């Protein structure tokens with residue numbers, strides 16, 4: 001069962017809805033505004049859940065399916081808020097040849113999410129990056145500001161335990 005903090009994790013406040021409406025209003029009636037509106041909405045909220053997409057679609061008079069395809073097409077739009085801890089797994093060439101895929105797979109198995117996603121309790125997000133400038137130390141993973149070098153998949157569960 002979700003704890004109190006988790007239940008409110010996805011909630012958008014009245015104030016945020018009001019600001020979102022202001023953003024949409026600013027662009028309404030103009031051409032080619034969907035991406036700029038979504039961009040500003042994401043800057044405001046940090047993510048673009050379904051109810052936000054519905055509001056944008058309704059007020060810009062654009063089909064919801066079109067809004068959804070734009071949000072899911074561009075990697076910089078996110079359907080869920082970022083987790084409290086951001087995990088970055090390097091899949092640059094040097095890390096890749098040293099087993100970055102096994103690291104990512106172990107993370108995905110342990111947390112039950114895929115890269116690009118956030119755990120339901122809002123604790124972790126996983127992203128894939130293409131080189132952190134530490135190629136000699138691969139495979140490399142970063143959690144927030146901590147770097148884990150020459151990582152082995154079996155170390156991952158105990159590393160994750162350090163982050164609340």
Ligand code: FES
Pocket residue numbers: 090091092093094095096130131132133134135136138140
């Ligand atoms: S390829 Fe992973 S740090 Fe450069």
